[in-house]
Amino acid sequence: xxxxxxxxxxxxxxxxxxxxxxxxxxxxxxxxxxxxxxxxxxxxxxxxxxxxxxxxxxxxxxxxxxxxxxxxxxxxxxxxxxxxxxxxxxxxxxxxxxxxxxxxxxxxxxxxxxxxxxxxxxxxxxxxxxxxxxxxxxxxxxxxxxxxxxxxxxxxxxxxxxxxxxxxxxxxxxxxxxxxxxxxxxxxxxxxxxxxxxxxxxxxxxxxxxxxxxxxxxxxxxxxxxxxxxxxxxxxxxxxxxxxxxxxxxxxxxxxxxxxxxxxxxxxxxxxxxxxxxxxxxxxxxxxxxxxxxxxxxxxxxxxxxxxxxxxxxxxxxxxxxxxxxxxxxxxxxxxxxxxxxxxxxxxxxxxxxxxxxxxxxxxxxxxxxxxxxxxxxxxxxxxxxxxxxxxxxxxxxxxxxxxxxxxxxxxxxxxxxxxxxxxxxxxxxxxxxxxxxxxxxxxxxxxxxxxxxxxxxxxxxxxxxxxxxxxxxxxxxxxxxxxxxxxxxxxxxxxxxxxxxxxxxxxxxxxxxxxxxxxxxxxxxxxxxxxxxxxxxxxxxxxxxxxxxxxxxxxxxxxxxxxxxxxxxxxxxxxxxxxxxxxxxxxxxxxxxxxxxxxxxxxxxxxxxxxxxxxxxxxxxxxxxxxxxxxxxxxxxxxxxxxxxxxxxxxxxxxxxxxxxxxxxxxxxxxxxxxxxxxxxxxxxxxxxxxxxxxxxxxxxxxxxxxxxxxxxxxxxxxxxxxxxxxxxxxxxxxxxxxxxxxxxxxxxxxxxxxxxxxxxxxxxxxxxxxxxxxxxxxxxxxxxxxxxxxxxxxxxxxxxxxxxxxxxxxxxxxxxxxxxxxxxxxx
RNA sequence: GCGAGAGUGGCGAAACUGGCAGACGCACCAGACUUAGGAUCUGGCGCCGAAAGGCUUGGGGGUUCGAGUCCCCCCUCUCGCACCA
Numbered sequence: 001x002x003x004x005x006x007x008x009x010x011x012x013x014x015x016x017x018x019x020x021x022x023x024x025x026x027x028x029x030x031x032x033x034x035x036x037x038x039x040x041x042x043x044x045x046x047x048x049x050x051x052x053x054x055x056x057x058x059x060x061x062x063x064x065x066x067x068x069x070x071x072x073x074x075x076x077x078x079x080x081x082x083x084x085x086x087x088x089x090x091x092x093x094x095x096x097x098x099x100x101x102x103x104x105x106x107x108x109x110x111x112x113x114x115x116x117x118x119x120x121x122x123x124x125x126x127x128x129x130x131x132x133x134x135x136x137x138x139x140x141x142x143x144x145x146x147x148x149x150x151x152x153x154x155x156x157x158x159x160x161x162x163x164x165x166x167x168x169x170x171x172x173x174x175x176x177x178x179x180x181x182x183x184x185x186x187x188x189x190x191x192x193x194x195x196x197x198x199x200x201x202x203x204x205x206x207x208x209x210x211x212x213x214x215x216x217x218x219x220x221x222x223x224x225x226x227x228x229x230x231x232x233x234x235x236x237x238x239x240x241x242x243x244x245x246x247x248x249x250x251x252x253x254x255x256x257x258x259x260x261x262x263x264x265x266x267x268x269x270x271x272x273x274x275x276x277x278x279x280x281x282x283x284x285x286x287x288x289x290x291x292x293x294x295x296x297x298x299x300x301x302x303x304x305x306x307x308x309x310x311x312x313x314x315x316x317x318x319x320x321x322x323x324x325x326x327x328x329x330x331x332x333x334x335x336x337x338x339x340x341x342x343x344x345x346x347x348x349x350x351x352x353x354x355x356x357x358x359x360x361x362x363x364x365x366x367x368x369x370x371x372x373x374x375x376x377x378x379x380x381x382x383x384x385x386x387x388x389x390x391x392x393x394x395x396x397x398x399x400x401x402x403x404x405x406x407x408x409x410x411x412x413x414x415x416x417x418x419x420x421x422x423x424x425x426x427x428x429x430x431x432x433x434x435x436x437x438x439x440x441x442x443x444x445x446x447x448x449x450x451x452x453x454x455x456x457x458x459x460x461x462x463x464x465x466x467x468x469x470x471x472x473x474x475x476x477x478x479x480x481x482x483x484x485x486x487x488x489x490x491x492x493x494x495x496x497x498x499x500x501x502x503x504x505x506x507x508x509x510x511x512x513x514x515x516x517x518x519x520x521x522x523x524x525x526x527x528x529x530x531x532x533x534x535x536x537x538x539x540x541x542x543x544x545x546x547x548x549x550x551x552x553x554x555x556x557x558x559x560x561x562x563x564x565x566x567x568x569x570x571x572x573x574x575x576x577x578x579x580x581x582x583x584x585x586x587x588x589x590x591x592x593x594x595x596x597x598x599x600x601x602x603x604x605x606x607x608x609x610x611x612x613x614x615x616x617x618x619x620x621x622x623x624x625x626x627x628x629x630x631x632x633x634x635x636x637x638x639x640x641x642x643x644x645x646x647x648x649x650x651x652x653x654x655x656x657x658x659x660x661x662x663x664x665x666x667x668x669x670x671x672x673x674x675x676x677x678x679x680x681x682x683x684x685x686x687x688x689x690x691x692x693x694x695x696x697x698x699x700x701x702x703x704x705x706x707x708x709x710x711x712x713x714x715x716x717x718x719x720x721x722x723x724x725x726x727x728x729x730x731x732x733x734x735x736x737x738x739x740x741x742x743x744x745x746x747x748x749x750x751x752x753x754x755x756x757x758x759x760x761x762x763x764x765x766x767x768x769x770x771x772x773x774x775x776x777x778x779x780x781x782x783x784x785x786x787x788x789x790x791x792x793x794x795x796x797x798x799x800x801x802x803x804x805x806x807x808x809x810x811x812x813x814x815x816x817x818x819x820x821x822x823x824x825x826x827x828x829x
Numbered sequence: 830g831c832g833a834g835a836g837u838g839g840c841g842a843a844a845c846u847g848g849c850a851g852a853c854g855c856a857c858c859a860g861a862c863u864u865a866g867g868a869u870c871u872g873g874c875g876c877c878g879a880a881a882g883g884c885u886u887g888g889g890g891g892u893u894c895g896a897g898u899c900c901c902c903c904c905u906c907u908c909g910c911a912c913c914a
Contacts, residue, residue: 357913654854704853774849779895824848
């Protein structure tokens with residue numbers, strides 16, 4: 001570092017400038033938002049991070065900076081901008097890490113947060129720190145529990161047994177993504193399936209609205225598509241297949257005893273299908289191994305084989321069940337009548353049919369479904385063709401024929417000859433008349449399991465009482481505090497560690513006062529993050545989850561920026577919770593995020609960053625060496641914000657050089673002289689370009705445009721004039737806020753540059769009077785001509801003939817001339 | 830397998846509704862100022878060619894006066910979902 005000597009003007013020292021302005025912003029409360037009164041509210045939200053022990057990742061900073069630029073730009077446009085920050089600090093991630101290093105998460109998390117906060121503050125974000133929140137804070141999770149109660153009261157929270165992945169070595173429940181090839185990702189032990197009672201939210205009740213509302217949202221199209229696929233609407237029919245030769249066994253004596261009579265009516269297998277048109281090709285039925293009818297319909301001879309298969313399916317872990325594509329199954333011995341053909345077809349069970357989708361049973365049409373075809377070939381079941389293309393092909397012996405466009409039904413009784421669409425409608429109508437079918441819309445979406453048999457999360461606010469049953473904890477008794485216990489490791493029971501702490505576990509029933517037992521599951525972190533945007537504006541309020549007046553004023557969120565890894569779950573759950581609160585009359589809108597943009601991923605030197613590769617960029621190190629302003633601007637210059645970019649270590653020097661030149665331009669600027677007309681034109685073009693690029697998140701091209709202007713302004717060691725530099729400082733400010741403030745002050749600014757507005761370009765000054773037009777001969781570019789902007793075709797032709805290098809290509813009389821004013825002339829000879 | 834996105838110089842990337850492909854930056858080359866340069870400034874820089882000129886946006890076809898951009902087929906990569914009936 002070289003120090004200024006003598007009269008030489010002070011050089012640009014980012015460390016000094018950035019320290020000065022961070023202090024100044026704090027002292028003057030520059031970034032504190034007037035939530036109650038500020039005009040034109042603009043809520044610029046970014047996804048809050050998980051405060052990991054490793055500290056801030058460049059990926060975080062890339063996202064935050066992109067949001068900050070957008071927010072600062074909105075402020076410069078006259079909005080009152082609210083840019084809050086918080087931490088998503090509950091969850092298995094923190095807990096596992098705490099267990100690994102042997103420090104209690106309650107101690108670890110505040111430490112990580114302090115570190116994170118300090119790193120984020122160095123980046124110069126326009127964050128209003130007076131509204132900081134952490135999901136682990138009792139004053140926050142009190143209201144997370146309140147959200148649970150709102151759902152509970154509306155009948156949207158319920159308990160049921162569900163299968164989970166269980167690692168017998170780590171003694172813990174695993175998420176599906178923690179199971180690799182049937183084994184625990186951490187210890188390699190083979191994962192088992194366990195059935196546990198879990199709390200669910202009825203998000204499926206909202207599937208239709210969650211899908212329909214997507215059309216009204218200004219979101220990245222990729223994100224909307226991901227949500228549509230996740231919701232997975234499919235229209236079809238439920239069709240009833242009566243079971244033949246029913247054997248009623250004594251297993252259902254309990255029912256018989258209560259009703260006092262044996263119902264001889266044969267059971268019916270209901271299947272869901274999207275292809276009712278193929279019913280004449282349904283040659284067998286398949287039930288999921290867990291299907292309730294299995295025990296009832298299985299014949300004596302098949303009973304032991306079926307039992308073995310059912311047990312095997314029950315013990316297999318969830319992931320390998322879904323990833324093993326080899327078809328297996330067993331025959332139950334029972335038959336059902338195909339309501340279309342009237343003929344008996346066998347009933348099988350197989351694990352390729354999932355209990356959780358549709359009715360847990362299918363009609364198998366091996367001729368026109370690949371999975372059924374595969375199964376039919378393994379077990380030698382009949383394959384019948386009932387759909388054929390117009391040309392009569394579509395052989396189904398070797399593979400299923402799944403095309404539908406332009407195809408017609410064959411071998412389908414009186415439906416033969418109909419198109420697939422006609423057949424679907426006609427067959428469902430026919431069967432519906434005999435109450436054998438009903439049109440049904442099914443969703444792939446399943447209910448949201450919020451139970452975690454772990455320690456580090458908000459306890460679910462429920463008490464079990466022998467007399468009163470399941471009792472919600474009243475709002476006045478919230479929060480149900482997570483006890484600070486040292487023994488929080490999960491054990492073999494599959495029950496949360498909280499159950500081992502009697503003084504917490506036993507609690508009076510809120511209704512009758514007798515001793516009850518607390519729910520020991522904690523809730524999913526996705527619940528913490530499904531409402532935090534409502535909390536921010538009134539994060540300090542102890543008496544309410546959110547101030548309704550402020551929510552009305554500030555929400556829905558105007559701009560939300562975050563990673564596409566949350567395209568589905570976080571965003572869907574947030575929409576769901578908001579919709580429920582809307583239905584409960586607690587907020588006025590259904591959709592929390594008006595506009596959402598997903599940012600891209602940062603890689604380094606073409607490779608994904610990871611701890612194991614040791615190629616992770618440490619933001620502190622870069623900020624120390626280059627300054628936060630250069631670092632921010634460089635991150636934005638890497639590539640299109642929504643696509644991410646490649647962090648190349650040497651690349652930052654170009655951006656730093658640009659800021660150095662900006663600094664010197666202000667120092668060298670000639671005062672009291674108007675801008676040079678040519679420079680001024682470029683300036684106004686640049687103002688327009690940057691002002692158009694920022695709202696599109698086209699930050700890389702905005703930076704390029706400013707660099708280009710710099711090159712114009714300083715071309716040939718030209719000394720810039722103050723009026724040429726001043727607006728550039730304003731344009732740069734969202735990207736490099738500290739240096740912009742310093743230069744603004746050096747130029748005589750008395751307020752923050754962020755309260756000085758955005759420069760306005762003059763459309764009259766943007767246009768060039770002379771343009772360069774491309775000259776093509778027979779469609780081949782041969783050169784350019786410089787003509788007046790208003791030049792006619794004749795003027796342009798004259799200019800072409802006037803240039804020998806161009807004229808020589810025109811070897812004959814022009815047959816045709818294409819003239820695009822101001823752009824190009826194409827002469828066909 | 831299904832869905833989404835992307836393939837452009839040595840590298841990161843630009844290119845709005847089809848109209849000069851490669852803006853801006855890195856790296857590299859040459860020069861200036863320098864005791865010095867990992868500082869600063871000036872100029873050059875897609876490929877082949879001495880030049881004229883030719884070739885060039887993953888590959889192959891097509892539409893058009895004109896295609897990175899539109900249409901069809903194929904290849905590669907990244908991400909998401911994964912037996913969803």
